Amino acid sequence: MLFFTQCFGAVLDLIHLRFQHYKAKRVFSAAGQLVCVVNPTHSLKYASTRCAAAQTPAEQGALPPCHHHEAVHDPQLVPCTCPLFSCPWEGHLEVVVSHLRQTHRINILQGAEIVFLATDMHLPAPTDWIIMHSCLGHQFLLVLRKQEKYEGHPQFFATMMLIGTPTQADNFTYRLELNRNQRRLKWEATPRSVLECVDSVISDGDCLVLNTSLAQLFSDNGSLAIGIAITTSKVHNAEAEM
Amino acid sequence: MLFFTQCFGAVLDLIHLRFQHYKAKRVFSAAGQLVCVVNPTHSLKYASTRCAAAQTPAEQGALPPCHHHEAVHDPQLVPCTCPLFSCPWEGHLEVVVSHLRQTHRINILQGAEIVFLATDMHLPAPTDWIIMHSCLGHQFLLVLRKQEKYEGHPQFFATMMLIGTPTQADNFTYRLELNRNQRRLKWEATPRSVLECVDSVISDGDCLVLNTSLAQLFSDNGSLAIGIAITTSKVHNAEAEM
Numbered sequence: 001m002l003f004f005t006q007c008f009g010a011v012l013d014l015i016h017l018r019f020q021h022y023k024a025k026r027v028f029s030a031a032g033q034l035v036c037v038v039n040p041t042h043s044l045k046y047a048s049t050r051c052a053a054a055q056t057p058a059e060q061g062a063l064p065p066c067h068h069h070e071a072v073h074d075p076q077l078v079p080c081t082c083p084l085f086s087c088p089w090e091g092h093l094e095v096v097v098s099h100l101r102q103t104h105r106i107n108i109l110q111g112a113e114i115v116f117l118a119t120d121m122h123l124p125a126p127t128d129w130i131i132m133h134s135c136l137g138h139q140f141l142l143v144l145r146k147q148e149k150y151e152g153h154p155q156f157f158a159t160m161m162l163i164g165t166p167t168q169a170d171n172f173t174y175r176l177e178l179n180r181n182q183r184r185l186k187w188e189a190t191p192r193s194v195l196e197c198v199d200s201v202i203s204d205g206d207c208l209v210l211n212t213s214l215a216q217l218f219s220d221n222g223s224l225a226i227g228i229a230i231t232t233s234k235v236h237n238a239e240a241e242m
Numbered sequence: 243m244l245f246f247t248q249c250f251g252a253v254l255d256l257i258h259l260r261f262q263h264y265k266a267k268r269v270f271s272a273a274g275q276l277v278c279v280v281n282p283t284h285s286l287k288y289a290s291t292r293c294a295a296a297q298t299p300a301e302q303g304a305l306p307p308c309h310h311h312e313a314v315h316d317p318q319l320v321p322c323t324c325p326l327f328s329c330p331w332e333g334h335l336e337v338v339v340s341h342l343r344q345t346h347r348i349n350i351l352q353g354a355e356i357v358f359l360a361t362d363m364h365l366p367a368p369t370d371w372i373i374m375h376s377c378l379g380h381q382f383l384l385v386l387r388k389q390e391k392y393e394g395h396p397q398f399f400a401t402m403m404l405i406g407t408p409t410q411a412d413n414f415t416y417r418l419e420l421n422r423n424q425r426r427l428k429w430e431a432t433p434r435s436v437l438e439c440v441d442s443v444i445s446d447g448d449c450l451v452l453n454t455s456l457a458q459l460f461s462d463n464g465s466l467a468i469g470i471a472i473t474t475s476k477v478h479n480a481e482a483e484m
């Protein structure tokens with residue numbers, strides 16, 4: 001009798017071990033992606049004048065960029081593309097990344113696929129979560145913004161912009177993916193260039209948009225994990241040429 | 243010289259033919275899916291009392307279903323699940339589909355993957371686009387609703403519900419996909435049972451939600467094409483058992 005009890009116990013242990021292994025495998029495969037914790041920043045630009053507010057509707061979403069400096073000495077100079085601060089800096093496109101890192105302390109991550117983990121989603125709007133992503137020989141700016149387009153109803157807007165020209169941006173496709181609780185939401189699009197104002201992209205609604213209720217469904221303990229992947233989009237270019 | 247010109251012309255023709263073939267292939271593969279044109283219906287339920295409005299917040303989203311009849315003779319009877327009309331009908335779950343077809347004239351489509359083409363997206367809220375989808379031995383109800391949750395700001399809500407019990411619904415995963423203009427939006431979730439009120443699902447925001455601007459980006463000539471696919475979700479069940 002004791003023998004059978006022990007045998008039964010051993011079988012149960014084996015089943016338990018198998019489940020543990022299965023669970024560990026799932027966690028491990030998830031851990032294969034680089035997870036980057038991004039803390040929120042209360043936007044200082046919002047408090048005073050935002051470029052979108054200063055523009056006429058016809059100007060919004062159109063190039064040249066949204067920060068207009070009165071005296072532009074060199075047409076190749078671009079303004080600071082930081083969505084957080086009204087910054088008087090201007091320089092060549094090639095040095096925008098180092099300006100954003102050094103002056104505005106925006107982190108940069110390497111890797112084809114990363115997980116952007118935005119913390120403290122409950123903080124009141126306007127709030128931004130920002131990171132740079134280095135991939136396929138280019139740098140991208142990922143912006144998650146909590147904003148009240150309709151008073152009293154904050155929404156979340158997520159977009160990815162290439163730190164490069166609109167022509168360069170057309171060569172890529174970015175994907176943002178939320179996955180939790182048997183629900184999955186994927187947004188795929190061509191990134192816009194940082195020379196187009198991030199405020200315009202968000203006011204046009206041409207990005208991943210989440211209501212508060214959906215954001216809560218995908219959040220875990222106040223944090224929202226967004227899977228990010230960037231690929232080259234040769235097919236799109238072939239179609240455009242046709 | 244004429245020979246070379248003719249050769250050059252022939253090469254150009256070949257290139258053109260190849261592009262035509264490529265285009266035709268794309269159109270053909272798109273045409274492989276059954277496209278169903280769905281016309282809008284102005285919801286009559288909204289005009290008077292909607293079940294969601296009659297419920298207390300604690301009741302919303304909870305079973306039993308949202309239509310409460312004062313005298314229920316048989317606990318196995320379910321009320322009419324049509325999202326459009328306040329209908330006094332009740333019957334067994336097995337005959338809900340024939341009631342929806344015969345009384346409420348809701349079309350039913352067969353096929354694993356279909357394209358739901360909602361017309362006249364510009365019509366004012368509240369408006370519903372509804373169809374039944376027969377797949378994997380079950381029937382599903384697809385509801386696209388234009389509704390003003392915030393006054394003056396209509397949004398689109400799309401969800402798929404199983405005409406069956408919540409336990410049966412847990413065996414499936416549905417996917418709604420929008421794809422146009424180099425943008426793609428995918429929503430994947432477990433369908434809810436029609437015994438849960440569609441109004442509750444929409445007020446909870448547990449569905450695909452589109453702002454007007456996003457809906458316009460995905461629309462073509464006032465119509466919105468939603469690709470629909472249903473699969474069985476054995477993996478989810480295995481995880482739930484663990």
